[in-house]
Amino acid sequence: MNKKTISFTLNGESREFDIDPNERLLGLLRRNGFKGTKYGCLEGTCGACTVIMDGKAVDSCLVFAFQAHGRNVVTIEGLGDAGTPHEIQQALIEEGAVQCGYCTPGMVLSAKAMFDETPTPDDETIRLHMDGNLCRCTGYEKIWSAMKKVSAKHERGGKR
Amino acid sequence: MKINDFFLPTKISEAYARLKKEGNSAWLMAGGTSTAFVKSTSPKTAIDLTRLPLRGITRKSDHFRIGACATVCDLMEYKAEGWVLDRVARRFVNQHVRNISTLGGNISRVFYWSDFPVALRALEGTLTMRTSKESKVKISEAFHNMLAHRGAFKDVILEYIDVPRLTKGMGFGYSKETRTSEGFSTATVAVFVKVDKGLISDVRIAAGSVFPFPMRFLKMEEALTGEKAEVGCIRKIDFKDLDRYALTPREGMTLDYCKHLLKVKISDGIAQAVAEATGGSR
Ligand SMILES: Cc1cc2nc3c(=O)[nH]c(=O)nc-3n(C[C@H](O)[C@H](O)[C@H](O)COP(=O)(O)OP(=O)(O)OC[C@H]3O[C@@H](n4cnc5c(N)ncnc54)[C@H](O)[C@@H]3O)c2cc1C
Ligand code: FES
Ligand code: FES
Numbered sequence: 001m002n003k004k005t006i007s008f009t010l011n012g013e014s015r016e017f018d019i020d021p022n023e024r025l026l027g028l029l030r031r032n033g034f035k036g037t038k039y040g041c042l043e044g045t046c047g048a049c050t051v052i053m054d055g056k057a058v059d060s061c062l063v064f065a066f067q068a069h070g071r072n073v074v075t076i077e078g079l080g081d082a083g084t085p086h087e088i089q090q091a092l093i094e095e096g097a098v099q100c101g102y103c104t105p106g107m108v109l110s111a112k113a114m115f116d117e118t119p120t121p122d123d124e125t126i127r128l129h130m131d132g133n134l135c136r137c138t139g140y141e142k143i144w145s146a147m148k149k150v151s152a153k154h155e156r157g158g159k160r
Numbered sequence: 161m162k163i164n165d166f167f168l169p170t171k172i173s174e175a176y177a178r179l180k181k182e183g184n185s186a187w188l189m190a191g192g193t194s195t196a197f198v199k200s201t202s203p204k205t206a207i208d209l210t211r212l213p214l215r216g217i218t219r220k221s222d223h224f225r226i227g228a229c230a231t232v233c234d235l236m237e238y239k240a241e242g243w244v245l246d247r248v249a250r251r252f253v254n255q256h257v258r259n260i261s262t263l264g265g266n267i268s269r270v271f272y273w274s275d276f277p278v279a280l281r282a283l284e285g286t287l288t289m290r291t292s293k294e295s296k297v298k299i300s301e302a303f304h305n306m307l308a309h310r311g312a313f314k315d316v317i318l319e320y321i322d323v324p325r326l327t328k329g330m331g332f333g334y335s336k337e338t339r340t341s342e343g344f345s346t347a348t349v350a351v352f353v354k355v356d357k358g359l360i361s362d363v364r365i366a367a368g369s370v371f372p373f374p375m376r377f378l379k380m381e382e383a384l385t386g387e388k389a390e391v392g393c394i395r396k397i398d399f400k401d402l403d404r405y406a407l408t409p410r411e412g413m414t415l416d417y418c419k420h421l422l423k424v425k426i427s428d429g430i431a432q433a434v435a436e437a438t439g440g441s442r
Contacts, residue, residue, distance in 0.1 A: 132254035
């Protein structure tokens with residue numbers, strides 16, 4: 001295998017990785033312990049593997065690892081944790097929007113990319129930004145309510 | 161497709177020199193989202209185009225100049241009078257794919273489902289390409305040449321796409337059918353109309369997905385030219401003309417259903433374009 005070294009910022013830290021030129025970012029992250037990035041369809045339709053790259057939500061199963069060189073990547077491990085959830089995670093908990101939880105990291109990251117860009121998105125913006133994430137359990141209603149809750153909080157001038 | 165090496169150029173000249181050096185083993189890569197659909201037995205060296213200065217969209221007097229590496233999301237979010245590609249971008253798969261797929265990638269290798277080639281066949285415009293020297297080619301000509309290379313550009317780097325800026329009296333219609341919101345198209349139609357003194361003076365109707373490569377309906381265009389610019393002009397079209405084309409209905413569709421779908425989509429596209437050109441709502 002023709003190994004190469006790349007570097008990028010991962011969850012705020014500058015990191016170097018040896019990669020196979022043919023490997024995808026999803027594989028690289030998971031073999032380095034970032035397992036909140038999930039395997040799903042592996043073809044760009046489910047969003048389970050979502051990460052944020054340079055501010056945009058992308059499917060890490062579609063992105064080659066080398067494409068991340070020099071970029072800024074955020075995975076779910078870069079957000080809150082059980083003790084101190086991020087406001088999007090908190091809203092999902094409050095709205096009961098998590099069942100099996102497999103889609104949740106991807107949902108949270110798509111929502112984060114959206115709220116970072118548009119703190120108070122209208123319905124069309126929410127629909128467009130979240131249309132790459134599938135959820136088999138919740139029927140989406142509660143995820144939608146959680147998004148509206150975060151938006152309403154921003155509208156009131158709540159902490160972001 | 162297997163990538164066994166990669167190169168991350170920041171200058172177009174560097175990318176082009178590497179393309180020449182690698183020959184058949186070079187693989188120009190923009191978003192890279194098409195690689196899953198391309199079968200190749202020999203390993204490739206990827207030449208990443210996304211670090212080249214080819215990302216922006218600029219408004220010129222009568223057209224927009226789009227860098228080949230502008231993403232579909234860039235096209236969706238761009239706002240300017242006379243800009244219509246946001247309508248195509250909005251119906252493109254999902255946000256994650258819109259965030260990395262580029263316009264250049266979408267038109268440099270055309271699959272039956274590719275959305276932007278259909279829109280660009282209707283809008284026309286020009287492409288700026290880097291070969292041994294920079295060259296400008298009309299979109300219709302570029303697509304025509306592409307057919308000789310199995311629907312992909314060969315040995316060129318697409319740099320810019322110039323599309324017309326719609327002004328008063330012009331209209332664009334776009335209609336795409338999918339089975340699920342993010343599914344591949346089963347029929348895509350784009351229509352450009354220009355109206356002069358209440359009459360249609362120019363019209364281009366293009367369709368994709370029902371063909372391996374997007375096609376124009378020249379007879380239908382002829383039937384509309386010179387007609388009054390109102391929705392009723394659709395009656396001037398003889399849809400039996402569709403029988404002349406070798407349509408490729410998508411999985412699960414009969415030929416009759418495919419023709420019917422196309423008829424509805426063409427009518428929708430014309431109605432939208434005429435309404436816009438005559439100052440009505442789309
Ligand atoms: C799940 C999924 C669903 C999709 N659904 C649709 C759909 O409904 N409609 C649709 O239109 N598309 C769809 N696509 C995307 C489409 O298939 C293309 O892959 C995409 O638009 C290509 O853009 P890219 O930037 O990723 O190009 P790449 O994959 O990087 O490149 C595409 C081709 O163009 C060449 N190329 C790229 N840039 C240049 C350039 N500047 N100059 C010369 N050659 C170049 C490459 O060598 C390659 O042959 C889908 C993709 C996925 C993953
Ligand atoms: S695993 Fe990447 S989109 Fe499904
Ligand atoms: S909570 Fe189970 S897939 Fe969404």
